[in-house]
Amino acid sequence: MSKYVVKATARTIKNYTKGYSDIQAKVRSATSNDPWGPSGTLMNEIAKATYNHNEFIEIMEMIDKRLNDHGKNWRHVFKALTLLDYCLHGGSEQVVSYAKKNLYVVKTLTEFQYIDEEGKDQGANVRQKAKEITNLLQDEERLKQERRNRD
Amino acid sequence: MEAHYPTRPVDREKAEHDLALNIKKATSPDETAPKQKHVRKCIVYTWDYRTSDSIWNGLKVAPILADEIQTFKALITVHKVIRGGHPVTLKEAQNQINWLDSCARSVTGDGSRGYGTLIRVYVDFLKAKLAYHRHHPEFNGNFDYEEYISLKNVDDPNEGYETISELMNLQDQIDQFQKLIFVHFRPSSSNECRIAALVPLVEESYGIYKFLTSMLRAMHKRTDAIDALTLLRTRYNAQHYGLIKFYYECSNLKYLTSLINVPK
Ligand SMILES: CCCCC/C=C/C/C=C/C/C=C\C/C=C\CCCC(=O)O[C@H](COC(=O)CCCCCCCCCCCCCCCCC)COP(=O)(O)O[C@@H]1[C@H](O)[C@H](O)[C@@H](OP(=O)(O)O)[C@H](OP(=O)(O)O)[C@H]1O
Ligand SMILES: CCCCC/C=C/C/C=C/C/C=C\C/C=C\CCCC(=O)O[C@H](COC(=O)CCCCCCCCCCCCCCCCC)COP(=O)(O)O[C@@H]1[C@H](O)[C@H](O)[C@@H](OP(=O)(O)O)[C@H](OP(=O)(O)O)[C@H]1O
Numbered sequence: 089m090s091k092y093v094v095k096a097t098a099r100t101i102k103n104y105t106k107g108y109s110d111i112q113a114k115v116r117s118a119t120s121n122d123p124w125g126p127s128g129t130l131m132n133e134i135a136k137a138t139y140n141h142n143e144f145i146e147i148m149e150m151i152d153k154r155l156n157d158h159g160k161n162w163r164h165v166f167k168a169l170t171l172l173d174y175c176l177h178g179g180s181e182q183v184v185s186y187a188k189k190n191l192y193v194v195k196t197l198t199e200f201q202y203i204d205e206e207g208k209d210q211g212a213n214v215r216q217k218a219k220e221i222t223n224l225l226q227d228e229e230r231l232k233q234e235r236r237n238r239d
Numbered sequence: 240m241e242a243h244y245p246t247r248p249v250d251r252e253k254a255e256h257d258l259a260l261n262i263k264k265a266t267s268p269d270e271t272a273p274k275q276k277h278v279r280k281c282i283v284y285t286w287d288y289r290t291s292d293s294i295w296n297g298l299k300v301a302p303i304l305a306d307e308i309q310t311f312k313a314l315i316t317v318h319k320v321i322r323g324g325h326p327v328t329l330k331e332a333q334n335q336i337n338w339l340d341s342c343a344r345s346v347t348g349d350g351s352r353g354y355g356t357l358i359r360v361y362v363d364f365l366k367a368k369l370a371y372h373r374h375h376p377e378f379n380g381n382f383d384y385e386e387y388i389s390l391k392n393v394d395d396p397n398e399g400y401e402t403i404s405e406l407m408n409l410q411d412q413i414d415q416f417q418k419l420i421f422v423h424f425r426p427s428s429s430n431e432c433r434i435a436a437l438v439p440l441v442e443e444s445y446g447i448y449k450f451l452t453s454m455l456r457a458m459h460k461r462t463d464a465i466d467a468l469t470l471l472r473t474r475y476n477a478q479h480y481g482l483i484k485f486y487y488e489c490s491n492l493k494y495l496t497s498l499i500n501v502p503k
Pocket of ligand 2: 159
């Protein structure tokens with residue numbers, strides 16, 4: 089446990105030294121290397137923030153960074169996909185158009201692979217999630233429907 | 240042409256530097272698959288900047304052709320970038336036939352590592368693929384069925400016939416190539432580098448198969464002269480069984496099945 093306190097502290101220090109905004113710090117925490125998933129409350133808060141244009145830009149910048157992280161940080165990638173998926177459903181329309189324009193970033197993750205020190209392939213979850221989002225983004229009707237159901 | 244500005248937060252200078260590094264890593268002399276993360280960076284680059292010039296330059300400045308494995312990995316990389324890259328990549332690749340030819344010439348016989356024949360056949364296939372796309376620009380590099388809007392060529396029976404039969408030629412070429420790869424497996428090796436070439440072939444052949452199926456169906460609905468399609472039907476059936484066999488053999492390759500879903 090203390091290990092994660094140290095890591096969270098390190099993250100806080102980094103947020104500060106890199107000058108990340110509050111909402112970016114939240115994205116970083118929702119997409120961290122901690123082995124548990126982000127809370128619904130946190131993701132919801134981030135999704136709501138995408139309705140503010142400045143925060144939308146900051147959020148997307150951070151998600152983009154996480155999506156393109158090294159294999160070693162595969163949890164960053166996986167959680168960034170999870171968060172993106174959440175924002176596609178519960179965030180602003182801008183998230184949808186941004187994600188469509190940059191579909192290739194997600195689509196190219198469908199062959200993501202990372203073999204950890206124990207020889208285990210940690211990429212399967214990323215590949216699966218990337219496929220789901222790619223399909224969703226290519227299916228206008230379904231995406232509309234699912235966004236409507238959210239409201 | 241006007242420069243394209245990506246909507247993603249990216250930095251061109253850093254991108255160029257990273258690209259060069261990723262090309263080098265993707266085509267390293269280790270007898271392994273080109274790592275997907277390095278190939279991915281190349282693909283993402285073409286979408287961010289809508290050009291592939293730097294990729295070709297990167298391939299040419301590196302001493303790739305002196306080593307069979309590097310050459311083979313470069314061909315796999317090129318194949319994947321053409322398939323997954325921005326449409327401009329496919330156009331620009333048409334100007335790189337000379338480079339492909341020089342790959343084919345770089346090794347005599349089967350080569351000391353056993354990649355000579357595979358390299359030459361891979362080059363033949365890539366050239367055939369490029370020629371097909373040149374004649375039929377309505378298909379994208381990965382024959383992505385979902386993105387295809389209309390099967391407009393099938394409206395004209397003659398053109399439809401030609402589109403289908405040329406696509407079948409390409410499918411036959413994939414089939415010959417994949418068989419050759421299996422023949423070149425070495426019992427003492429994991430064969431990862433050779434299997435890596437099967438990955439885009441599985442995806443490509445399945446994309447083509449889906450197109451052939453729906454184009455043939457559309458032709459049958461439209462044409463009165465069903466007899467004229469007999470030859471295509473016969474070929475289609477043969478290819479169908481060829482694919483089942485190919486995919487079955489691939490389903491026994493752990494490296495491959497862990498990476499992509501092999502169709503059944
Ligand atoms: C007496 C008590 C002192 C108490 C001090 C208390 C302190 C309380 C403490 C606080 C923490 C303060 C700073 C901690 C700084 C680093 C902690 C190391 C974290 C760590 O495990 O780092 C290793 C790398 O290690 C090195 O490269 C090696 C790096 C070596 C670093 C050495 C650090 C030395 C710290 C020095 C302190 C210096 C102290 C000097 C003391 C002098 C005393 C007289 C990487 O480990 P990782 O891959 O597991 O961690 C990743 C990685 O860092 C990623 O880059 C990061 O993502 P980004 O932030 O996006 O880059 C991931 O973050 P998320 O959690 O958000 O997903 C991390 O989870
Ligand atoms: C009183 C006492 C005090 C004590 C203090 C001490 C203190 C001491 C503290 C010490 C910490 C010491 C050492 C820390 C050492 C290493 C940490 C770095 C680990 C390391 O190897 O980091 C390197 C980066 O290095 C730098 O950016 C450059 C990193 C440079 C790090 C330099 C550190 C220098 C530190 C100097 C410090 C100096 C200090 C000095 C001070 C002295 C004074 C008196 C990155 O490693 P990475 O593992 O994060 O990234 C890899 C890497 O990029 C691979 O290339 C990449 O694979 P490919 O894409 O295939 O190439 C991997 O991708 P996948 O995961 O997708 O497969 C990445 O995951």
